Amino acid sequence: MFVNIVNALGGVGLFLFGMIWLTDGLKELAGPALRRALARFTRTPLSGAMTGAVSTALIQSSSATTVTAVGFVSAGLLSFPQALGIIFGANIGTTATGWITAILGFKLDLGEISLPLIFLGALARMFGGPRLRSAGMALAGFALLFLGIEVMKSSLAGFEGLITPADFPQDSLLGRLALILLGALITILTQSSSAGVATALALLGAGAINLPQAMAMVIGMDVGTTVTAALASLGGSVAARRTGLSHVIYNLLTGVMAFFLLTPYSALIALPGLQLDPQIALVAFHSSFNILGVVLILPFTRPFARLVTVLVRDKGSALTAALGKELLSDPALAFETANRTLERLVRAQFADLALRVRDPEPSRTDEARLRSLREALSELRGFIDAIPQGKDDAARAAQRASMLHILDHLDRLHFRCMQDDPIAELGKEHRLRRLSRVLADVAARCETEDGLTATESRLKKLRRLMRRQREIYRIDTMSRAARSGMPAEALSLRLEAMRWLHRVSYHLWRISFHMVKLQEGRAPASPHREAAMDVLTD
Template identity: 55%
Template sequence: MIRETLSAFGGIGMFLVGMLLLTSGLKGLAGGQTRALLVRFTRTPLSGAITGALTTAVVQSSSVTTVAAVGFVASGMLTFSQALGIIFGANIGTTITGWLVATLGFKLDLGELALPLILAGALLQLSGRARLVLLGQAVTGFSLLFVGIDYLKDGLAAFSGVLTPSDFPPDTIIGRLELVAIGIAITLVTQSSSAGVATALAALGAGAINFPQAAALVIGMNVGTTFTALLATVGGGTMARRTGLAHVLFNLMTGLIAFFLLGPFTAVAAPWIAEGSGQIALVGFHSFFNGAGVALMLPVTRQFARLVEWLVPERGSPLTRGLDPAVLGVPNIAAELAVATLARLNTAVCDHLCRSLGADLPPDARLPARAEIEAALIELRDYLDRIRLPADRPDLAATVAECFHALDHLLRLLYRCDQRRRISALGDTPRLRRLRGLIVSAAARQARSPDDPATEEMLDRLRRLLHDQRKHPRDRIVEDAVFGRISDEIALARLDALRWLHRVAYHLWRIRLHQNAIATPRTEAVPQEKETRVDVALD
């Protein structure tokens, strides 16, 4: 009996390893296409539910789909109610694994046939080519699922007649609640509802439990996945916490529906499914109650979203609310959130510059306090530091590097807004006032640029113009000071003002340059402006 017990545990272990490899391989093969499809086809909660179900079925991971949904909302690509549709659909997508296990693993006995596929998958992983390695992981994982099921079946078969349904809680209300609790515990231990469902299917096939008991276990496993979702939100941002709470509330509601549907389904539907096959009926029940939960929630998704938003209010600065720590482990999503935050900070700093120069802002503009802007810039810098960049994604490394460069210039530009003495000197002469007006127009355009390449070209021209202004008018200012037409103090203030104008134009240009490099990666390096030591020393 010890050998059979070890076989059952080993089968569960192989199944879990298989799921990990399968998910990792499929996720890598899907790449950015998964996220592109989610955004493209998610227009309403219904389309989001369908897309989320299909995506989860393909990549075999609801967490991948859920994290992507968090990133979409945090970056402003989707509303929270649209993302909820994706999360609801992911619950249906996870039931596909149960169908694979019940139809292929238990009906066709593919364990021995899968052994050569494990070798094939291992050879593919040894090829060294990225796509083949991922394909090898998926093939190996898929094969290990069925080898694990074979061991699980063989181990539990030995308990036939020894372990019977009477050894488990009876088919009563209290008994079913106890079985639900056991199902939750199994999911907490294995951290995989799919492995729990496979175990329930094997126990049902061995006669250790009957259909109502197996169904109650599956309900508990479905609810148990919410604890994993809650753990994933610890330390996360607002969107991660809202998503985790929405997942918990939805699964609890779905579990409640399933609990009340269990009796009628057992009596009416189960005997007619696949000629009374208990295993097919079990996965059918799993899909049925998840589908019923989605069908009931879709009409009230927006109201549900408002409830969750009320329960989990926004916190922190609006400038950096999109920087969700929960997605730091997914570098492409984290980088996109950083880029979106950088754009908001660019607008805030440019608006602050315009206000510092005495210009009016657009009616809908919200100008945060200077301290809030600086704190947000530092928070973005820290977030960029924490993104885990994989060695095989130089494009992401380039994006993060461009963000750092743009962020550096934003910090410098914010510092220059504090130089009140230089700013006040800009009103001394008609020329300085005209140049100040050019800076205001440039900053306003940079804050809400409708045409990035054209804006970069305009800022470059302005930067060159102001660089020339530092050379030619300087001699006249010095001459006026020499002949006593203006005091030395005023002359120095005007020279400082000219330098300030050039440096501000330079920062605006560099910020746009790096932002454009993020949007459209360049084949050549971002050009660097040559500066003299005198310029830097006097700055």
Template identity: 40%
Template sequence: MLLIVNLLGGIGLFLLGMTMLTDGLKLAAGGALERILAAWTRTRLYGLLTGILVTALVQSSTAMTVAAIGFVNAGLLSFTSALWVVFGSNLGSSVTGWLVALIGFKFKIDAFALPFIGVGMALKLSGEGTRRGGLGGTLAGFGLLFLGIDLLKEGFGGLSPADLPEMGRDLGGMLTAVLIGLLLTIILQASSATLTIALTAVAGGMVTLEIAAAIVIGANIGTTLTGIVAAINATPNARRLAAAHVFFNVVTAVVAFALLSPLLKLIHYIGVQFVGDGNPVTQLVIFHTGFNALGVLLMWPLSTPLVRFLQGRFQTVEEDELRPRYLDMNVASVPALALQALRRELARMGHLALQLATDATQLNPAHLPRTVPPPQSETRLARKLAVVEQLQKQIGSFVSQMSRQPLHQDVADKLPELLRIATHFDTLSRVMYHVGVLGAHDVRTVELGALASNRHPAGIPGGIPAADLPTTVAPVFLAALAFFKAADPESEARSAEGKWLASEARDAFEDTYQATKAHLLHAGAGGQFQVTEVYDWLARLSDLRRAVEQGHKASQRLSAMSDLAPTPTVASEVPPFRETVPAEPSPSKPDAVADNPL
């Protein structure tokens, strides 16, 4: 019973010391860890060295992996940079084994650990929440970690090989040892703890060096579970990073298991011939370091195809939208096909821009009574804006590629018009992003439950006096919504003849805007509303009007390019963006296409 208590107590002290050590270093480092990761991960070699050094400091590859996933999730690290930080953290985890081997088995633990605990706790208690307290927690954790090792040594020292399940050196016995290492790491949530158990067991003669090495291999696989859990519901890059971590550890484990016998023979030879030390504890630590280094060497040529493979997995709608759907550089050499591709990509870009505009409008008083904006509404708008801007860049690059070859004059004349349309959609997106952010920050304190959503301010259709500003401006936002729906290049809100309704919707918006503006100015001058609030709303409505104008220009210019063939559709396919080609503007609105240039 005492032996079990010693073993459990030793594991508990080790894990407690590891936790205090890691948390203390994080507190003592402050924001330095973020700065280090941002500055020292520019290349794969820097990322690898950073992973090794930081893991050696925090003494936990699991914590380093979870931190890297968190930084990727927050956008502080790119996927490729974080990948090599994680690979380096695996190699850095071997430092724990060297500390245990060089200190834990060669010094009197009590005399070594107790001063660290005493000094550390004094610093921690006198500086709680400060860097001094973090340093104290680190020192105390360091001492507790080695006290745990001492208890583990006592526990295993009271056992004999006969007390443990027999595991031979055959394939079944070695696989059982791998499974034990995997399960121990999953339970303890720390591969360093499993490594320490294996070191103390082999030092006490409980298991052979081969069995201990197999346990360490299993521990390397088990440490991936924490990263997998951390990546659940995370960003695609975070999930890719967790998958890369699993791939690295599994491939490294398979190679190390396949080469286990020759590796151990080589390590024994090197230890005896060059170091003069055949100690199995030292050999096990060398093995742990060696097979992680072998994994890094294996990943060096494999990382590029691995990144390429993972980039195609865990896709989100936003990432899929970032990629041009129709632009292909192989098509750029055929001007007629290139114009078709550009026309379709512009329609898709316009659809996304007008989706953003619709979402931004709905964050404003387009519906009464007003509700609290949905969570992360600003983040969603920012992502959609980034998609539109990225597509504009891709369209510009494609046009540049086309312009490098001889072009017919008709084709050359269309290219500036295509770029102008992309600029209109981009400007619309930027303006509406600003309008949406303002709407998301509005204070919803006005009680509008008793007001019908179809009421209008005096002086605009409906003629019913308004009691507050949101109710007064709501018709303008409703008119804008109607325009954005009509102007969408991929919208079904078209007449039976396939003609655009954008001009009619834009005219209706303009009428509503002018009537509302006049009413606001009269109400402000008459003291019905605060003049400063009137100015704020007029500025927002002016931005909304600018966005409508940009959308109107883009839709009319796009309609004028109806000589391009429509996109073929497949009945069985339901694409996220349905491409339609607008007909010529209605002859009843001859001024619809007579817009000013940029």
């Protein structure tokens, strides 16, 4: 008996490895296509639910679908109600694994061809091109599913007659609750509701449990996935935490509904002339209550979204609320979110600069705003550093380089905004006041402008103006100081204020220059000779 138990657990392990390999292979094959499909076809919660169900069924991973939806919400490409539709639909898509397991694994008995398929998958993984390697991993994972099912079937066959439905909690209120708890525990331990459903199908096929007991366990497995979702969302972005809570609430409500459907469904399949195979009846029940749950919740998606938004409020800096560790599993999505966050930071820094120049007197509000920007810059830099770096992805390397250039200039611009003395000096002399107003107006206009190319052109002209004025102002001011007997300290402060304007205009231009390169996906060019002149005379 002990050997059979160990072998059965090994079968579950093979099934889990198969799910991991199948999912990873399909994600590599369909990664960009999945993102395009979710963005293109999600317009309403209903279309989101349909897209989420199909996507999850194709790639066999509700987590991949959910993470993509979370990333789109963080990046502002989808609203939270639209993403909820995807998440609801993903629950339907996960039931496809049960049908594959029941029909191909238990009815067609594909265990005998699993080993040749694993061999072919290994060859493709070792010697094929990028797409063939991904297909090989998916094929090997697909075959491992059925090898695991075969091992579970043969191992549990040894318990036939030794373990019967009488050894499990009976079909009563407390018995059903105990079976739901057992199903949830299996899912928590295996971290996969699909593996739990496969185990229930194997136990049902071996006669160890009956259909009502198996249905109660499957309800528990659906509820058990909420623990995984909740744990995965801890420490994530606001969108991820809202998604995790949505998943928990929705699955608990669906589980309660399914619990009350146990008796009617058992009576339905017991009707004369409706002789369903117990394993098919089980996966049909699993799909039915998930589909019914989505149908009932979709009309209330927007109120549901408002409830979750109230329960999970924005915390920390709104500038970096989109960043979360859950996005790091998809580098392309992580870069897209980092890019959007960087744009928000640039606009916020430009707006802060305009405010500081127009009102030179520092206040507590200025200090709080600067501190928030500094923390946001640090958080974004840490997030970009944590994004996995591909070996042969030149485009992504160019993106990273542009982002690092922008962050460097934002840091230096942030430092300039904390220099109270030169900022205060800007309002004490006519030419400095005029040039500072020009700088503030251009920065404020860029903060609200959409066209990066137009912004870069305008800031380039501003930087050229400040460079010319710097030398003119230095000569004129020193001449006037010599004639009027201006104290050396006052002269030094005014010249420093002019240098401050020039330096700030340079950083503004370089930020916009690299923002254009980031949008175009090109590697940042070396600074032009005139840009180098700014640095040399700085």
